[in-house]
Amino acid sequence: MQDFLFYLVSGLCIGSIFALVAVGYTLVYGIIKLVNFAHGEFYMVGAYASFGTYSLLPSSTSPWLAIPLMVLAGGTAGAAIAGLTERVAYKPIRRSGRLAALLTAIGVSFLLQNLFAFFSQARPLQYPTEPHGSVGEICQRTVLLGTDGLVLIRFAYIGAAVLFCALLWYLVLRTRFGRAMRAVSQDADAATLMGIDVDRVIRHTFLIGGGLAGVAGTLIALQGVTEPMMGFLPGLKAFVAAVLGGIGNIAGAVVGGLLLGVIESLAVWAGVPTGYKDVAAFVILILVLVIRPQGLLGRVTRVKV
Amino acid sequence: MLNITHLSVAYGPVRALTDVALHVAAGEIVTLLGANGAGKTSLLRAISGLTPATRGSIQLEGTELTRLPPAQIVRHGLAHCPEGRRIFPELTVAENLDLGAYCRPTDPAAKRANLACAFAYFPVLAERRQQKAGTLSGGEQQMLALGRALMSSPKLITLDEPSLGLAPRMVDLLFDIIRQINRAQRTTVLLVEQNANEALLHADRGYVLENGQITLSGTATELRGNPRVQAAYLGV
Numbered sequence: 001m002q003d004f005l006f007y008l009v010s011g012l013c014i015g016s017i018f019a020l021v022a023v024g025y026t027l028v029y030g031i032i033k034l035v036n037f038a039h040g041e042f043y044m045v046g047a048y049a050s051f052g053t054y055s056l057l058p059s060s061t062s063p064w065l066a067i068p069l070m071v072l073a074g075g076t077a078g079a080a081i082a083g084l085t086e087r088v089a090y091k092p093i094r095r096s097g098r099l100a101a102l103l104t105a106i107g108v109s110f111l112l113q114n115l116f117a118f119f120s121q122a123r124p125l126q127y128p129t130e131p132h133g134s135v136g137e138i139c140q141r142t143v144l145l146g147t148d149g150l151v152l153i154r155f156a157y158i159g160a161a162v163l164f165c166a167l168l169w170y171l172v173l174r175t176r177f178g179r180a181m182r183a184v185s186q187d188a189d190a191a192t193l194m195g196i197d198v199d200r201v202i203r204h205t206f207l208i209g210g211g212l213a214g215v216a217g218t219l220i221a222l223q224g225v226t227e228p229m230m231g232f233l234p235g236l237k238a239f240v241a242a243v244l245g246g247i248g249n250i251a252g253a254v255v256g257g258l259l260l261g262v263i264e265s266l267a268v269w270a271g272v273p274t275g276y277k278d279v280a281a282f283v284i285l286i287l288v289l290v291i292r293p294q295g296l297l298g299r300v301t302r303v304k305v
Numbered sequence: 306m307l308n309i310t311h312l313s314v315a316y317g318p319v320r321a322l323t324d325v326a327l328h329v330a331a332g333e334i335v336t337l338l339g340a341n342g343a344g345k346t347s348l349l350r351a352i353s354g355l356t357p358a359t360r361g362s363i364q365l366e367g368t369e370l371t372r373l374p375p376a377q378i379v380r381h382g383l384a385h386c387p388e389g390r391r392i393f394p395e396l397t398v399a400e401n402l403d404l405g406a407y408c409r410p411t412d413p414a415a416k417r418a419n420l421a422c423a424f425a426y427f428p429v430l431a432e433r434r435q436q437k438a439g440t441l442s443g444g445e446q447q448m449l450a451l452g453r454a455l456m457s458s459p460k461l462i463t464l465d466e467p468s469l470g471l472a473p474r475m476v477d478l479l480f481d482i483i484r485q486i487n488r489a490q491r492t493t494v495l496l497v498e499q500n501a502n503e504a505l506l507h508a509d510r511g512y513v514l515e516n517g518q519i520t521l522s523g524t525a526t527e528l529r530g531n532p533r534v535q536a537a538y539l540g541v
């Protein structure tokens with residue numbers, strides 16, 4: 001039973017990361033109906049920016065200052081790369097159909113992975129766990145939950161998810177910009193007629209989504225590794241989470257992300273070998289598509305021909 | 306107010322409008338008649354910038370609109386009620402109206418006045434302000450589209466088939482209100498209609514558009530008496 005608690009909490013932690021990434025997926029999909037397969041790479045770029053910031057800081061910097069700075073750098077870099085990708089790759093082909101956009105997204109994903117593999121010589125980076133009290137060491141500290149030690153920094157995942165989802169909720173539902181976002185996602189032409197600069201709304205949506213992915217990547221890398229392919233699987237899983245919750249639906253992405261994390265974790269608890277836990281996500285994707293294609297919180301939409 | 310000269314619009318190789326000239330004076334209601342596919346919607350979309358003009362000039366109070374992005378055109382005093390109403394179905398009535406004033410963020414007093422005005426013309430919108438716009442009836446949605454247009458304090462409103470799919474009583478009510486808006490706010494109206502009878506009843510002047518070209522123009526009375534208009538659009 002104590003074991004169960006450990007896996008449940010652990011699942012919620014990792015689910016928070018999926019939620020942060022899935023929200024960006026779903027925002028972009030909601031605005032321009034693009035499944036942005038490069039979204040996982042924004043996460044990876046965030047982690048690299050965080051590592052870069054760490055290397056630049058003097059070794060005497062307190063980790064309690066360094067970690068927030070690294071998260072900030074990761075988020076900023078995620079936003080920047082998302083903004084750049086939108087400007088360079090997606091904007092020019094916005095009227096060329098969804099298939100072109102989807103293929104472009106896959107292309108951007110490969111491009112970023114390989115660029116970072118090239119420049120980092122594909123060597124995974126890790127924060128050194130020496131000396132005591134350094135960033136790397138603090139991020140490896142654990143707390144005993146039942147019989148297993150849970151890495152403390154993982155609770156920050158939940159904190160970050162709660163904080164950023166609350167901010168996003170406020171932004172989307174309570175601000176003028178949020179209203180413009182919702183208008184664009186429902187009818188871009190009509191939004192233009194209201195005087196809304198649709199290009200600007202799309203650009204800012206990418207910045208927000210990319211920023212959240214960058215933060216998520218930074219947090220994961222704090223106790224793991226930073227490497228060029230690190231965004232691939234979380235990106236796919238966040239996509240599953242977004243579909244699970246109903247793609248285009250922000251609350252759905254949060255619920256989907258948390259649920260996916262918990263299901264994966266409990267699958268291991270129930271005896272699925274750890275190596276197979278990734279399968280759980282994709283089994284869920286298939287089940288959702290078969291049983292409830294609109295997702296948990298999504299609504300059925302009819303496509304008019 | 307609105308002065309269009311030598312306007313041509315093409316969708317790739319397909320010409321929608323050829324050398325159109327049209328003008329609307331301040332305070333007028335001008336109607337644009339024509340069959341399906343004559344180019345009426347293209348003309349309104351060219352004015353609001355949604356469809357770029359290939360040639361010619363569109364001036365609103367002396368400002369050239371053809372070079373402006375559509376989101377800027379709204380700020381020069383044009384409100385375009387597009388075909389099919391195009392309200393935001395998932396937003397509430399209040400949020401829809403609020404977006405109508407999006408282009409005038411710095412003038413909360415005008416926004417309050419316009420909101421009061423929209424609610425005065427359409428009391429049903431006040432009753433349903435917290436309801437999602439998609440749950441309104443067709444007539445109420447058209448009211449919302451008009452109310453939303455009023456929120457930007459427009460000098461010129463262009464209406465694309467406001468009567469489409471509405472019950473005759475609702476059509477009467479709507480045209481009545483369009484006329485009141487025209488008189489009370491001194492708002493100029495350019496009206497595209499299939500319902501030529503209603504349109505000519507309320508308009509000061511009219512144009513007939515055929516295959517992308519203006520073939521007739523005149524006062525509403527002249528057009529009503531014209532045998533060609535009677536045969537083609539009035540069903541006399």
